[in-house]
Amino acid sequence: MTVQAWAASTGYYLGDSLRQLGLRELEHQRGDAADSERHGVKGGIVVYAERSKDFVLVDGVKVVLEDAVGSLRGHLTISRTDYEKVFVPLLWGPPRAATAVRRIVLDPGHGGKDPGKINAALGYAEKAATLDTAARLKIALEKRGFEVVFTRTKDEFIELSDRPDFAARTKADLFVSLHYNGGGAGDTTSSGIETYCLSPEGQRSTNSGKAKATTTAEPGNRFDSGNMALAWGLQRQLLSLTGAEDRGVRRARFAVLRTLSCPGVLVEGGFISSRKEGAQIKEDAYRQKIAEAVAIGVAEYAARVRPAQKTQN
Numbered sequence: 001m002t003v004q005a006w007a008a009s010t011g012y013y014l015g016d017s018l019r020q021l022g023l024r025e026l027e028h029q030r031g032d033a034a035d036s037e038r039h040g041v042k043g044g045i046v047v048y049a050e051r052s053k054d055f056v057l058v059d060g061v062k063v064v065l066e067d068a069v070g071s072l073r074g075h076l077t078i079s080r081t082d083y084e085k086v087f088v089p090l091l092w093g094p095p096r097a098a099t100a101v102r103r104i105v106l107d108p109g110h111g112g113k114d115p116g117k118i119n120a121a122l123g124y125a126e127k128a129a130t131l132d133t134a135a136r137l138k139i140a141l142e143k144r145g146f147e148v149v150f151t152r153t154k155d156e157f158i159e160l161s162d163r164p165d166f167a168a169r170t171k172a173d174l175f176v177s178l179h180y181n182g183g184g185a186g187d188t189t190s191s192g193i194e195t196y197c198l199s200p201e202g203q204r205s206t207n208s209g210k211a212k213a214t215t216t217a218e219p220g221n222r223f224d225s226g227n228m229a230l231a232w233g234l235q236r237q238l239l240s241l242t243g244a245e246d247r248g249v250r251r252a253r254f255a256v257l258r259t260l261s262c263p264g265v266l267v268e269g270g271f272i273s274s275r276k277e278g279a280q281i282k283e284d285a286y287r288q289k290i291a292e293a294v295a296i297g298v299a300e301y302a303a304r305v306r307p308a309q310k311t312q313n
Ligand SMILES: [Zn+2]
Pocket: 109, 110, 116, 117, 126, 179, 180
């Protein structure tokens, strides 16, 4: 491919684009198998990328990209959308909010006739795990001065579209949907935590769902920067407190995220279908860690977007 054709189709040199965001190249390794680069500043966020990988590590946390990391003339490259929708929000931070983040909507996934994922051997269903996690998270968030509202407080069925509508009606500042994952039939070994935010306009979903090819704009895309920053911050805390496998920050056009009127994410706090991880999730202590991690991540996000102090005239 010619350089011009590459520039039109792909995007930017990783190093150049990160330098624009204030990072320096700390290290690069060239080889036939794996070119890699590390960029950062002392005391700041470090980005690690490897050629052909569909993700980068941002402070050690996997962020799944729209396009795999490329390479041109010995330097790694990234797509323009990944620059705009991943690197800018994470390294510059989301814009400050007009008013402080105060009211959080917690959305315990599934309920009633919809049990979500099930671990039959343990007799444990996702809908029970998410409701319990939400109750723990409420306490953790209230301790930090937030106000919490639930989309459901008991074992009842709620339509997917009613969940973001609820956030709009209650004028929420943030929305967090809580889920636990499940593998395919007979899968008892898949494990790890992933956090989703809405796919930006023009970007595919990074999950393997049927909406992968869709690239439409959604109302929730107003909050792309906040969504990404919140997802990454929560994922980082979740991994740190649980030690779980990192399945990455991902993007999808989930129904609960599409029409949100505030920034929001969907957390998959581990595989309930897993023999090992499912048993952990069934333990109170594990769900408490998930709750604490989300609370810390929300508080960090709120601090990051806190409105600037008004100066007196
Ligand atoms: Zn679920």
